[in-house]
Amino acid sequence: MARVKLSGAEIVVEELKDEGVEVAFGIPGGVLLDLYDALYKEDAIRHILMRHEQCAAHAADGYARVSGRTGVCIATSGPGATNLVTGLANANMDSAPVVALTGQVVTSAIGTNAFQEASTFTITMPVTKHNFLVKRTEDLPKVIHNAFYIASTGRKGVVLIDLPKDVLADVAKVNLHTKETFAGYKPNIKPNIVQTKKTAEVLANAERPLILAGGGIISSDATEELRSLAELLGACVVTTLMGKGAIPENHPLCLGMAGMHGHLCANRAINECDALLALGTRFSDRLTAWQLDQFAPDATVIHVDIDAAEINKNLPVDIPIVGDVKLALADILKWLAKQKKMGDKSVWLQRVKEMHTTCEDCIKDVRRAGTSLSDMFIKELSLLLDGDAIVTTEVGQCQMFAAHYYMTKEPRTFISSGGLGTMGFGFPAAIGAKVAVPDKKVVDIAGDGSFLMTCQDLATCVENDIPVVVCILNNRYLGMVRQWQELFYDKKYSHTGLGATPDFVKLAEAFGCYGERVEKPEDLKDVLNSAFESGKPAVIDMIVGSDDKILPMIPPGGGIIGMIGTERCKHV
Amino acid sequence: MQTRIISLLVEDHPGVLTRMSGMFTMRGINITSLTVSPCEKNGLSRMTVAIKGTESELEKVRKQISNLIEVVKVVDLKADEAIIRDLCLLKVHTKDSGMRLEVMLLVESYGAKIMDATLDSVIIELTEEPKKIDRFVDLMQHFGVKQLFRTGLTAIGRD
Ligand SMILES: Cc1cc2nc3c(=O)[nH]c(=O)nc-3n(C[C@H](O)[C@H](O)[C@H](O)COP(=O)(O)OP(=O)(O)OC[C@H]3O[C@@H](n4cnc5c(N)ncnc54)[C@H](O)[C@@H]3O)c2cc1C
Ligand SMILES: Cc1ncc(C[n+]2csc(CCOP(=O)(O)OP(=O)(O)O)c2C)c(N)n1
Numbered sequence: 001m002a003r004v005k006l007s008g009a010e011i012v013v014e015e016l017k018d019e020g021v022e023v024a025f026g027i028p029g030g031v032l033l034d035l036y037d038a039l040y041k042e043d044a045i046r047h048i049l050m051r052h053e054q055c056a057a058h059a060a061d062g063y064a065r066v067s068g069r070t071g072v073c074i075a076t077s078g079p080g081a082t083n084l085v086t087g088l089a090n091a092n093m094d095s096a097p098v099v100a101l102t103g104q105v106v107t108s109a110i111g112t113n114a115f116q117e118a119s120t121f122t123i124t125m126p127v128t129k130h131n132f133l134v135k136r137t138e139d140l141p142k143v144i145h146n147a148f149y150i151a152s153t154g155r156k157g158v159v160l161i162d163l164p165k166d167v168l169a170d171v172a173k174v175n176l177h178t179k180e181t182f183a184g185y186k187p188n189i190k191p192n193i194v195q196t197k198k199t200a201e202v203l204a205n206a207e208r209p210l211i212l213a214g215g216g217i218i219s220s221d222a223t224e225e226l227r228s229l230a231e232l233l234g235a236c237v238v239t240t241l242m243g244k245g246a247i248p249e250n251h252p253l254c255l256g257m258a259g260m261h262g263h264l265c266a267n268r269a270i271n272e273c274d275a276l277l278a279l280g281t282r283f284s285d286r287l288t289a290w291q292l293d294q295f296a297p298d299a300t301v302i303h304v305d306i307d308a309a310e311i312n313k314n315l316p317v318d319i320p321i322v323g324d325v326k327l328a329l330a331d332i333l334k335w336l337a338k339q340k341k342m343g344d345k346s347v348w349l350q351r352v353k354e355m356h357t358t359c360e361d362c363i364k365d366v367r368r369a370g371t372s373l374s375d376m377f378i379k380e381l382s383l384l385l386d387g388d389a390i391v392t393t394e395v396g397q398c399q400m401f402a403a404h405y406y407m408t409k410e411p412r413t414f415i416s417s418g419g420l421g422t423m424g425f426g427f428p429a430a431i432g433a434k435v436a437v438p439d440k441k442v443v444d445i446a447g448d449g450s451f452l453m454t455c456q457d458l459a460t461c462v463e464n465d466i467p468v469v470v471c472i473l474n475n476r477y478l479g480m481v482r483q484w485q486e487l488f489y490d491k492k493y494s495h496t497g498l499g500a501t502p503d504f505v506k507l508a509e510a511f512g513c514y515g516e517r518v519e520k521p522e523d524l525k526d527v528l529n530s531a532f533e534s535g536k537p538a539v540i541d542m543i544v545g546s547d548d549k550i551l552p553m554i555p556p557g558g559g560i561i562g563m564i565g566t567e568r569c570k571h572v
Numbered sequence: 573m574q575t576r577i578i579s580l581l582v583e584d585h586p587g588v589l590t591r592m593s594g595m596f597t598m599r600g601i602n603i604t605s606l607t608v609s610p611c612e613k614n615g616l617s618r619m620t621v622a623i624k625g626t627e628s629e630l631e632k633v634r635k636q637i638s639n640l641i642e643v644v645k646v647v648d649l650k651a652d653e654a655i656i657r658d659l660c661l662l663k664v665h666t667k668d669s670g671m672r673l674e675v676m677l678l679v680e681s682y683g684a685k686i687m688d689a690t691l692d693s694v695i696i697e698l699t700e701e702p703k704k705i706d707r708f709v710d711l712m713q714h715f716g717v718k719q720l721f722r723t724g725l726t727a728i729g730r731d
């Protein structure tokens with residue numbers, strides 16, 4: 001590409017377009033005037049003005065997870081950048097590809113406590129995959145290209161570019177669209193064939209194989225391969241929270257989510273299997289719980305992960321495979337086709353079928369006796385949406401009710417803050433999701449506490465015609481914390497009562513949204529339909545019990561087969 | 573607990589050192605020594621890091637370091653396959669000529685050098701393996717060490 005003379009801001013916009021960026025979520029400020037001036041002239045990039053930078057980051061995150069493309073958010077120096085931090089940490093923890101652009105004071109003023117100065121570069125270092133502080137306008141093409149390259153390859157993540165005002169304002173002669181990369185960044189992708197062959201042998205000979213599908217399956221679009229392998233092998237599939245959607249949850253081999261708040265059956269199966277194939281998961285403590293000797297004690301453990309640092313980090317494994325899980329699965333399938341002898345899996349398949357049916361019956365039994373209103377509302381919602389929607393979640397009981405009872409049918413349709421557990425994530429993530437796929441229904445399953453953390457962005461939805469539907473499980477409490485206080489802290493409800501929560505219907509209306517309250521699960525159908533038909537952003541206030549609990553669960557210190565609150569589960 | 577020496581080639585960017593030390597801090601690993609210097613390649617620097625920890629901790633850290641974008645190459649240096657050096661500058665009390673004579677004898681036998689002297693002190697330089705320096709410093713404590721400076725270790729692998 002020929003050398004051109006452009007301002008830094010113009011270079012940024014040209015490079016964003018070259019990276020295929022169609023939308024950015026942001027809020028301008030003094031040091032970003034040049035960048036916003038360049039965006040003003042630009043039709044190819046849609047800019048959505050958010051009402052809080054945290055929401056800009058969450059929206060970019062939600063957009064990325066749903067579309068598989070890199071999300072972009074923009075914030076000004078100082079408070080703009082610090083407001084962004086939670087959102088960046090959230091996306092990075094869940095390995096979502098996001099590029100953040102922040103304004104910075106002029107280079108000559110850096111380090112002087114200049115107006116709205118914060119050391120964004122050092123503040124964001126631990127919460128990003130990589131970050132840049134650009135000192136010269138002519139460095140912009142290489143930095144921007146590499147930001148997108150790093151964010152969207154290998155283990156995906158967040159890259160931040162800090163842009164001093166003079167770097168944006170100055171004019172420089174540059175070659176645009178460089179493809180030059182950094183010598184130290186070689187995302188490791190090809191799995192070792194000796195290891196994949198060994199894996200195929202172990203799986204073929206196993207009698208009780210189990211596949212644990214994590215977030216890596218979704219981010220690498222390996223769901224087809226996963227399904228083929230499970231069916232070919234007769235292996236059951238359990239997922240992590242981030243792996244929800246890796247296989248249709250009504251698939252007879254799927255046993256749902258495992259872990260601290262997982263399905264009883266999924267946890268049992270992990271305990272009983274004799275070969276565990278873990279795909280794109282980091283064995284978080286919410287998954288394994290604390291008693292590691294209950295986690296697949298009799299199994300040969302195979303771990304496929306693109307990040308070598310995850311192997312043997314939390315769980316010792318027998319066969320490590322470093323590489324892209326999509327490629328690894330293709331190799332394993334190829335080797336399996338050559339296996340002549342297969343272990344007898346018939347007893348296991350029978351057991352898996354029983355477990356699957358028990359779980360599915362429970363979920364379909366919407367008004368099952370002895371369950372709470374929260375259970376019923378989410379089961380009802382799952383039935384009504386029938387997997388044909390994108391569901392985002394806030395954090396807390398609401399999130400775990402959703403994980404437990406909302407049945408996904410496709411990948412990238414269940415979006416939740418897994419690693420950081422950020423209250424206030426679901427609603428702005430829903431905004432990003434709706435922007436990515438405007439034709440899909442997008443529903444945020446929210447708690448009243450979480451929603452109050454980011455609800456100001458209803459204004460963004462109204463202004464930009466982004467009709468997402470927020471369904472609040474309104475229990476007047478910080479429910480998840482209250483649940484722990486009830487179960488493990490002698491019912492001393494220290495500062496978990498939300499007291500005078502607002503009238504969410506009026507709150508919605510004040511923003512110009514559709515709002516409605518619903519007290520009986522059987523009324524949800526009509527209310528939800530009206531919400532979708534209104535064509536407006538909507539808030540549905542579902543009144544549930546303050547002492548509703550998400551059960552069963554593994555108590556603190558427990559292991560994967562030590563769930564409490566299983567009285568309601570039919571044992572298998 | 574054991575010490576491991578890792579030799580890194582890193583991009584010569586501002587912030588690389590912060591990123592590196594931040595990574596150790598985040599994982600609760602203690603750096604016993606860290607040196608940064610130019611190297612044979614333009615645009616790259618060499619870092620020599622000595623860290624203390626259990627085998628599994630050290631292995632985890634090594635993988636995390638490899639993940640850093642600005643780290644171009646990571647080499648584990650085993651003590652018996654590498655030449656390891658540390659440079660030490662010492663200011664030692666020599667109250668009388670007897671003491672001064674004794675110090676000078678030790679300096680000579682350790683292959684150290686006297687860089688400067690006043691009536692009641694000498695400045696000594698010693699470049700050696702870290703353990704040998706430790707022993708020399710211990711000896712000098714006997715006379716009274718006024719000031720001690722060590723650069724931290726640097727190391728090169730044998731072929
Ligand atoms: C209140 C609460 C309760 C929770 N309860 C549970 C629970 O009961 N069960 C549960 O599972 N989680 C639970 N979580 C979520 C939990 O904290 C973790 O976020 C989750 O377990 C992580 O899932 P993961 O390891 O599959 O995905 P991620 O954290 O997304 O990790 C993905 C892994 O895949 C790898 N990877 C990425 N791309 C590729 C690729 N292309 N090829 C190969 N590997 C790749 C990455 O390196 C990484 O190791 C809970 C969270 C909250 C907030
Ligand atoms: C930003 C943030 N602050 C605090 C917490 C700790 N926390 C986890 S769950 C929870 C309660 C969430 O309450 P709510 O949104 O009403 O959902 P519920 O659990 O009642 O469904 C809290 C405070 C958190 N996860 N995130």
